Amino acid sequence: MKLRIEDNSVRLRLSDDEVQHFGRTGRVSSSVRLGPHPDDQLEYSLERLPEGDPSDTVRILYASGSMAVRVPAALAQQWVTGSDIGFSEKLHVTETQELRILVEKDLDCRH
Template sequence: MKLRFEDHSLRLRLSEAEVAHFAETGRVAVVVPLGLTVGESLTYALERADSEEFRITHGAGAITVKVPATLAAHWTSTDQNGLSATLMMAENQSLKVLIEKDLDCRH
């Protein structure tokens, strides 16, 4: 899974295998080591949520994007390539969230 930050946006791109894993388990995560100890890492994850809204949680070296279960089910079981939402964050700043399938090109 690829994570990209740009201006006021966060983008996750999942491989076919990661999309399948997310469909099956409701969660996919990546841990990036940023130091010499296990505690010095960044974990970013995509989770299926019971809520009706996109959410982002963060803290203690982790960022989690939570997607409504109904949207997640449709996205993983169809040809739909992406999901997006604009979230209002602290101090009235918006964050655009985009989740995409990073599928191999087929000729």
């Protein structure tokens, strides 16, 4: 899974295998090592919200060393099984600042 952070946007691009894994398990993750210690890394993930969760919007959770993009179950299912390449959401992180989240299938990707 590729992570791109630029200005006020976060983009995740998933290979076909990762999209299928996400469809089966509801979660796909990766990490990047940022230093010599085991804790010196950033883990990033795409997670499907549980069925019945009342949220109908994409969310992002951040904690020290971890970032998770959380997607409503219906949207996740539609994206995995449908022909749409991606989906996006704009979140208000402060009164004057938005964060754009974009999740895409990277189907031509050859890792």
